[in-house]
Amino acid sequence: MPKLKRNETEERATDFVESLDRGLRLLQMFGTTAGPMTLSDLARAAELPRATARRILFTLQRGGFVATDGKLFSLTPHVLTLAASYLRSxxxxxxxxxxxxxxxxxxxxxxxxxxxxxxxxxxxxxxxxxxxxxxxxxxxxxxxxxxxxxxxxxxxxxxxxxxxxxxxxxxxxxxxxxxxxxxxxxxxxxxxxxxxxxxxxxxxxxxxxxxxxxxxxxxxxxxxxxxxxxxxxxxxxxxxxxxxxxxxxxxxxxxxxxxxx
The missing domain is CATH 3.30.450.40 (GAF domain)
Known part of the structure; x- marks a missing residue:
């Protein structure tokens, strides 16, 4: 049986990684205020559930992009590697x-x-x-x-x-x-x-x-x-x-x- 070709809408839906989108959106929220931010502030700014924001933040921390003292979160200089990649390429x-x-x-x-x-x-x-x-x-x-x-x-x-x-x-x-x-x-x-x-x-x-x-x-x-x-x-x-x-x-x-x- 021939394989049916997916339409454009289906392709967009299946090719979209929602967790990555949320992570990128959360990263951008750090620039909305000066200084470190609490989990609640970040979740509210990114319009994400608190539990979801918490998992994303600890994932970013493991990757070296975010630091925390247990209460406040802040970006690390490692984030600049993203901008550097853009500028170099x-x-x-x-x-x-x-x-x-x-x-x-x-x-x-x-x-x-x-x-x-x-x-x-x-x-x-x-x-x-x-x-x-x-x-x-x-x-x-x-x-x-x-x-x-x-x-x-x-x-x-x-x-x-x-x-x-x-x-x-x-x-x-x-x-x-x-x-x-x-x-x-x-x-x-x-x-x-x-x-x-x-x-x-x-x-x-x-x-x-x-x-x-x-x-x-x-x-x-x-x-x-x-x-x-x-x-x-x-x-x-x-x-x-x-x-x-x-x-x-x-x-x-x-x-x-x-x-x-």
Whole structure:
């Protein structure tokens, strides 16, 4: 008798490992507050039964990812091996890190690489001037895509209809008094950024910071990331972002296009 082929719904149901999903969800809950957390707090945050959360936590402890004093639980440095694996295996980081370093040195400002993750952007690499290590958006830092220059540069990959639908569903909370949240206004701004090939955001994501970004395209013209530079508003005027930073970013993005698969 021939074997019946499973339909797509059945395949999704049988191929899904619920315990792994719960474990990953529990790991993410550690970032919701500063410091160690109790079993009850973690179970509540992950929306899991207390007994289930307890088994997961002790499994993670056995794997070296979680430590406990018997009452409070905290992540161990071993968790960073997950992020390190992503960064080591990510082609974007390998190809663009030299670009970020070159751009940062030329402009004497921090440069960053970000990717789109749902409705957020995640910064996955950065370059800093050699003269001094300065603060900025660290690797792994997340921000809403709609109000950041890297986010708008990447959202430009969608056509107007898809972008309008995406913006309408997106959570759009103002981060500063200048943050644009109206979906029609955002659609017009992102469409304009798409046409000119860069995005400039002035104090919408952070109150005293402005930045400029360009999309990073792979060999087939698909946008896969964005690179940016920014500075405090009291130090670098808007026009300087365009006159001095934009050419460096554009050259950097173009230089890697043929290397990205």
């Amino acid at each position: 990510n082609q974007l980081v390998a190809v663009l890190q030299p670009v970020l370093d070159r751009v940062a040195t030329a402009a004497q400002e921090i440069s960053s690489l970000a990717v789109l993750d749902g409705d957020d952007v995640v910064f996955i690499a950065r370059g800093s001037p050699m003269r001094v290590f300065s603060g900025g958006l660290e690797i792994g830092y997340r921000l809403p895509a709609f109000c950041t220059s890297v986010g708008r540069a990447m959202l430009g990959q969608f056509d107007d209809a898809a972008l309008a639908a995406r913006l309408k569903k997106m959570k759009r909370e103002a981060l500063t008094p200048r943050t644009a949240t109206d979906p029609k206004l955002l659609l017009a701004q992102i469409a304009a950024d798409r046409a000119r090939g860069f995005s400039l955001v002035d104090r919408e994501a952070e109150p005293h910071f402005r930045s400029i970004s360009v999309p990073v395209r792979r060999y087939d013209d698909t946008i896969v990331a964005a690179i940016n530079m920014g500075a405090h508003v009291d130090r670098v005027p808007t026009q300087e972002l365009i006159d001095r930073f934009l050419p460096l970013l554009r050259e950097g993005a173009v230089s890697v296009r043929s290397q990205l698969l």
